Amino acid sequence: AGTLVEDGDYVFVIYAALPSQRGELYRGGLNGPADSRVWTSIAKIGFLPVLRGFVGITQVSPTSTVVGSSPAVAGINPFTFRYTLTRDAIVSMKIFNATGNTLVKTLVNQETRAGSFTNSETWSEGTDDSGQVVSSGTYLVQLTAADAAQPAKVSTATALFPVNMFRITDVQVTPLLARTSDNVVLNYQLSQPMFVAWNVYAPGSVVVNSTGTWPPCPTQSPPSDCTSASVLSPNGSQTVPIVTFRGLRPGRFKISEFWDGRDINGLFVPDGNYVFTLTAQSTSTPKYFATDKVFGNMTVARGSIIFTQFSVLPDTPELFNSSNSITLHPFTINYALTRQSSVTVQILSTNIPPSVVRTIVSGEVRPAGLLQTDVWDGRNDLGNFPPAGFYLVRAVASDVASVLSSGATAQLTIAFDPLRIYDLAITPLRLDSGPAVLSYQVSETMKVAIKIYKSGTIFDLSGNPTPPEAQSLVKRIVGVRPARTQINDSWDGTDFKFSLLKDGSYKFKIVGSTDMAAIDDNTGDVLNPGALSLDRLIDEIPLVRNASASPNEDFINNSFNYPNPVSGESTTFQIYAPFRSVVKMKLYTMSGEIVLDKNFGEVPPSFQAGPVTYVWSKLNQSGNKVARGLYFAVIRVEETEGGKNILQTVKKVLIQ
Incomplete structure (x- = not known):
């Protein structure tokens, strides 16, 4: 049946037979074939001992889960118990308290395990048979193994192990x-x-x-x-x-x-x-x-709050005419803090003690490590521009909602002038380039008054002209001008009566104010000096309609006739007009008798249109040929634009 027998001494008998026709009849089994055999005369008898003994168990090795590294802690579920049997056996494994008198958990109950093989049992949750987690301490694992043929022969192995599952x-x-x-x-x-x-x-x-x-x-x-x-x-x-x-x-x-x-x-x-x-x-x-x-x-x-960055940067407007830089409002205030803080940024006067001009931010929370930006638009708390001068930009940081008192302060002094007239350039009035142009910018929208004075006018330190304005003022330009864009005010070189003024350098003065009532709309007179921009520019506008530096010299040197002496049928007169003028020529005999009276009318300057030319065929006013001899040509130019210059020269003409 293949069933294992119990241990003991078993008797055995050995005898033998050979097939033979003379032997005794032998039938193998109940229904086996019959044959004849000769048997041995003596049988051998003996004992066979069966002594398996108890099932062998190697040492039970408990292991637990290890968590962490500093330090590594053990005694944590799941727990694993490893063992090896010498042969197949029926196994039970139980967990007891350290003394072994109280059963805690039955892991295996009468189950077959293979021999000559490492078996392992697991206690996963660390709970007892009622499902409750066990407390920390030392526990005993008991392993029993019995041969299936001899259940009464039980092998037992135990081992102590720690349980400390909450670490x-x-x-x-x-x-x-x-x-x-x-x-x-x-x-x-x-x-x-x-x-x-x-x-x-x-x-x-x-x-x-x-x-x-x-x-x-x-x-x-x-x-x-x-x-x-x-x-x-x-x-x-x-x-x-x-x-x-x-x-x-x-x-x-x-x-x-x-x-x-x-x-x-x-x-x-x-x-x-x-x-x-x-x-x-x-x-x-x-x-x-x-x-x-x-x-x-x-x-x-934490230490104290620290401003890791703090800077105040003015606005730098674009300049069209000047290479000199200028700084204006608004001012950009950049800063960074070592930790989150409540920040107050103020503009203060430089008086002792300083007074608050403007509070930019008050107690606002700013994060740590990020560049923060606040802007001062140049106005005080009432919305007006404070006077030009030096001001303090102060930032105070304190801990947000803190029992501490470790604040920090950063400050810089800035120069401030809100009302500026700048980027001035002058284009002179020239005959070939149109009117004079005053180009400039204003920092804020302002009413601007430009007054132009006669050439030679001088000004005292207060800007008062000599001769007085009633005698020296020739033109005024008054109007409201936009902020921070190029402004071009032109002057055509005329006075209040629109009469052309003569060439020269004309003084001018520019004033401006954001207070529209500070300057008279019609006269350009200042009604409130305290509201004016500190920039009160005085300069000169060149008025040059004549292109010549020495008109009379150019006129004399470039006015003549050719050929001279005149031996042919005619001679050509060239007359140089250094400015727009009426050109006339008269020809006299040596006795003073007029031979020719010629009016060429108004002509443009010769540097633009070329000189006046006239071919004279030696005919007098009556159309008759003149006699041989010496004649005198009186050439005259009378200025018609911007001045009253009259130039005249006498040229000798010899007719052969």
């Missing part, structure tokens, strides 16, 4: 340091999902009984604060946490908790070494505290 490990604290980190960071790892409570206490607090009873809150369970009289303040009285972080955290993951250095009311705490405790309680039934005693110190060292 906190890999605890590491990173301090809060100025310009390095904005938070205290607590890193740790739990062996199981647990409720945690991280309490932070004031510097100098003491955790009493830290080497004995743990945790310091035996009557409380997270997620409560887990506080008790076991934590004392520096003066020995019971203290409460500054702040508590609590909640359910996962097991076997790196956990990072962050504290930004604020108390339970959200206020920043002072710098110092703060005491902390970290407790954890299982989610199981029953509940157990983690056995690790986690407490220590963590540093908060």
